[in-house]
Amino acid sequence: MSRYQHPFASSARPWKAGLAAMIAMSLAVLGVANAAEAPPALSAENLKHDTRVLSSDAFEGRGPLSAGxxxxxAYITAAMKKAGLKAGVHGSYLQPVPLLQTETLMNPAPRLQVVGASGSLDFAYGQDITLNTRRDTSEISLKGSEVIFVGYGVDAPERHWNDYDGTDVRGKTVLILVNDPDWRNPLGKGPFGxxxxxxxxxxxxxYEEAARQGAAAAIIVHSDASAGYPxxxxxxxxSGARDSLDRADGGAGLLAVEAWMTHSAAERLVGLAGQNLLELEKAAARPxxxxxxxxxxxxxxxxxKSRHGVxxxxxxxxxxxxxxDEYVLYTAHWDHLGHCPPDQSGDDICNGAVDxxxxxxxxxxxxxxxxxxKATSRSILFMATTGEEYGLLGSEYYATHPIYPLAKTVADIDxxxxxxxxxxxxxxSLIADQTELAAVVRHVAAAQGRVVTPDSSPEAGMRYRSDTLSFSRAGLPVVVLGNGIDVIGKPPGWGEAKLADxxxxxxxxxxxxxxxxxxxxxxxQDLTxxxxxxxxxxxxxxxxxxxxxxxxRAARDAVLSAGCTEGAESHASAACKQFGHSGR
Structure with missing residues (x-):
């Protein structure tokens, strides 16, 4: 998924000079040399060629489990070999990722009907609602499922918040608002920031929490502002085939139905119940x-329609x-949407040139x-992941089945x-600035004469919309950058307008x-x-x-501590000393 940013005020510039001392001190603590690393000449022609080929119609939108x-x-493997990279997976360049592919069929038309004392409503698939499942099945038929509004569907004990407290949703349908309960508040104000x-x-x-609570179906209410996209x-x-990681239980522990609903459709749904959606939203935001x-x-x-594949x-x-035996990881997802709903010209290939x-x-x-x-001290991994567009699947699989220990992996740069x-x-723009890597990013950017600005659209949750989320959940620190928008030689607002388009x-x-x-x-410039x-x-x-x-933080601490306990003699001294173990 793309991470385009809206503008951030240029008021960031006055504190640029004041960062120097802070950055130098942070780098010293981190053990990073206070010197800029200049790469060999980077080729725009190579970038053009690889992007043009991978996004051509011949690759059919690069859908997983397809000819694309x-x-x-094959193209990426050949390019890695030609670049001189060694095979990264036990003598191979390929890590198998088992997938289950499910497709909601259009004949007969997918249907959601909601019934109340005052009548019933039907919701149009694709216009009002989306309907999907990640279960290994040929049909979903869920009838008479009681609908419960669970606010934002959050159970966060550390924040003293539980939308499910005292409510049994087993076998039922939960209606959920996207984003956090305090997302309308100013930055930093509220229990969720x-x-x-x-x-x-x-x-x-x-969806994960609704399944843990035992719900049969979950409907997430969409709005452009709360979701961050139309x-x-x-x-x-x-639409079309959806991929998920293949599970031994066939997905029995997952929801039977994962749905999205437009805000206007949700207004009609709660109206059938004699409720007002705006009032429900206000109530859900209160402790x-x-x-x-x-x-x-x-x-x-x-x-x-379902099938298994790798x-x-x-x-x-x-x-x-x-x-x-210590690693820095670079990632980029190779997959896109494959064939998708055709546009007005009849083109049904989502080529994914940018994304x-x-x-x-x-x-x-x-x-x-x-x-x-010049060869680096630590090893560098380069991984093109699968299934990012379908739920960060390739990165999730690697994070739970790592080829190289996460305790010996320094960071992921996506x-x-x-x-x-x-x-x-x-x-x-530095989107994930919650790690000590922020000092490194600012240091290198300063050598380019660039200002690092915070995430200008934190409400969109960009740090959770790429493969870095899989590694973050496993504790690995990540670098997530967004686009700069202060374009040299262009008037203010030009970069914002291009990205918005x-x-x-x-x-x-x-x-x-x-x-x-x-x-x-x-x-x-960004690749540098x-x-x-x-x-x-x-x-x-x-x-x-x-x-x-x-x-x-807790996940990373656990990983590093376990890595030291299990192999202190070969693990990094800095990491092990943090937890009272001997190192190299």
């Missing part, structure tokens, strides 16, 4: 909210000279650059996507195609930044962590 996957995997979305605000969490993104992303049965029942009916992550690496052929092109060009640069059209900028008209649409007129100088960040980490001795108050 075979072509994509106000405007900055937490993981509790993401749709993925909503409903059209859902209709294009959720002490209690779930409310609506006195209506849902009937879901749709046919499902997709692939593609992984190559360059061994380090001094500490080859994320450009990121894979950047991954391959970084591999070439590091191969021709590219999704590259800046493909704006040109060079004076700024760069992409998001409104091309994101997850057939029109996300390669354009030979794009200005790739910004991509080269990515190189410098990785080089600092690969030549350093630090083991950066999440800040103490971040939701993923």
């Amino acid at each position: 996957e075979d072509k994509s995997v 106000g405007a900055a979305m937490t993981y509790y605000g993401r749709w993925m969490y909503k 409903f059209s993104v859902l209709t294009s992303s959720l 002490g909210f209690k779930a409310r049965p609506l006195g209506i029942a849902a009937n879901f009916t749709f046919k499902v 997709s692939r992550n593609v992984l190559g690496f360059l061994p380090g000279e001094r500490h080859p 994320n052929a450009s990121g894979v092109a950047g991954l391959l060009e970084l591999a070439r650059a590091f191969r021709h640069a 590219m999704d996507p590259l800046s493909y059209m704006l040109g060079r900028t004076r700024d760069i 992409y998001l409104d008209h091309h994101y997850h649409q057939p029109s996300d195609t390669y354009d030979p007129h794009w200005d790739w100088s910004g991509a080269v 930044l990515y190189f410098g960040i990785g080089a600092q980490l690969a030549n350093g001795t630090s083991w950066p962590n999440w800040y103490a108050n971040d939701e993923f």
